[in-house]
Amino acid sequence: MGKKILAVYFSQSGQTRAIVESFLRPVVADGNEVEYLEIKTVHQFPFPWSVPVFLIQFLSRSILSPQPCNPGKPGLKNMTW
Secondary structure (H helix, E strand, C coil): CCEEEEEEEEEECCCCCHHHHHHHHHHHHHCCEEEEEEECEEECCCCCCCCCHHHHHHHHHHHCCCCCCCCCCCCHHCCCC
């Protein structure tokens, strides 16, 4: 019986999931189970960012507070990892 693996990632452009899946392909081929959890911010930013929006968000988030995130998948807390 394989292991259960939780792959947590963030993607603004939508490309990160494909990279994570490619990276974990050998792990899945060995019989392990992978669950993917995408971290999503409450406020969705357009991609690509304009320079002014990027600078404002980058500076305000690094100095003040992080961008709030949506809760994860329902039932994820009940999983045994």
